[in-house]
Amino acid sequence: MAKRILILGGTTEARELASALAARGDIAVTVSLAGRTAQVVAQGAPTRIGGFGGASGLVAHLRDERIDVLVDATHPYAAEISANAARAAGETNTPLLALRRPPWQRVTGDDWREVASETEAVAALGRAPRRVFVALGRKELAPFAAAPQHFYLIRSVDPVEPPLAVPHATYVLERGPFTEAADRALMGAHRIETVVCRNSGGEAAYAKIAAARGLRLPVVLIARPHLPDVAARVGSVEEALAWLGHALALRGE
Numbered sequence: 001m002a003k004r005i006l007i008l009g010g011t012t013e014a015r016e017l018a019s020a021l022a023a024r025g026d027i028a029v030t031v032s033l034a035g036r037t038a039q040v041v042a043q044g045a046p047t048r049i050g051g052f053g054g055a056s057g058l059v060a061h062l063r064d065e066r067i068d069v070l071v072d073a074t075h076p077y078a079a080e081i082s083a084n085a086a087r088a089a090g091e092t093n094t095p096l097l098a099l100r101r102p103p104w105q106r107v108t109g110d111d112w113r114e115v116a117s118e119t120e121a122v123a124a125l126g127r128a129p130r131r132v133f134v135a136l137g138r139k140e141l142a143p144f145a146a147a148p149q150h151f152y153l154i155r156s157v158d159p160v161e162p163p164l165a166v167p168h169a170t171y172v173l174e175r176g177p178f179t180e181a182a183d184r185a186l187m188g189a190h191r192i193e194t195v196v197c198r199n200s201g202g203e204a205a206y207a208k209i210a211a212a213r214g215l216r217l218p219v220v221l222i223a224r225p226h227l228p229d230v231a232a233r234v235g236s237v238e239e240a241l242a243w244l245g246h247a248l249a250l251r252g253e
């Protein structure tokens, strides 16, 4: 019987993993999305959308759907769903694999200031007006209203509604992957002086980091949240496929 894998997704890696697994005839894979963006990106596998209703809801889902393996391939800043995944996997004895992108590492030429939160990022911008490129999700923008003296260039996938309550803000609607050349041009056109972003890791969003380095601009990086310790943890889709192949063989394939 086909083994049933549930991938908690919302990332490029989740999509790639789902496509690779869906191509195998012996695995029934489903991707779960929170449903945060207006336009759902095709996942290459059957997809369900929406929250489970906390850890207990995820426990019920794992049982109802008779899931054999749970993969947490959510974004490294999606701390709540990762905590729920660890709890629900423990409670149901479901093997859990965490696929987490390694964070970007500082290289020569990077001028990074690491802070713990969006509020700290706002403080790090200082009092004097600056031209700031904010590459954060819609949900993370509210603290920037406390510093209306800056100009903000805000890039997001969906429109920021309502707009940030500041006098000087420009919005760019765009979904990655981005290129260094395009990000450099964008920052140049808006005379950006500082970049604020998360340490997402991966290639799709690295362009702004490389562009900032090229333009010799400082970057305020918001640190990753605490994520649960998961025994099985990998950093790439290839490693995830290898781990799953092994785990499924052990479970009697």
Ligand SMILES: NC(=O)c1ccc[n+]([C@@H]2O[C@H](COP(=O)([O-])OP(=O)(O)OC[C@H]3O[C@@H](n4cnc5c(N)ncnc54)[C@H](OP(=O)(O)O)[C@@H]3O)[C@@H](O)[C@H]2O)c1
Binding pocket: 008, 009, 010, 011, 032, 033, 034, 036, 049, 050, 051, 052, 053, 054, 055, 057, 058, 073, 074, 075, 077, 078, 079, 080, 081, 082, 084, 137
């Ligand atoms: N945070 C980011 O920067 C970021 C960036 C890119 C993509 N994403 C993706 O967007 C999604 C939501 O991120 P978030 O930061 O809002 O997460 P979060 O704060 O950890 O999760 C909040 C709640 O959203 C629901 N949820 C989150 N991910 C889900 C999934 N894959 N499937 C079903 N329900 C999910 C869960 O609701 P219930 O408790 O009701 O189950 C969860 O408790 C994640 O899938 C993540 O991979 C996040």
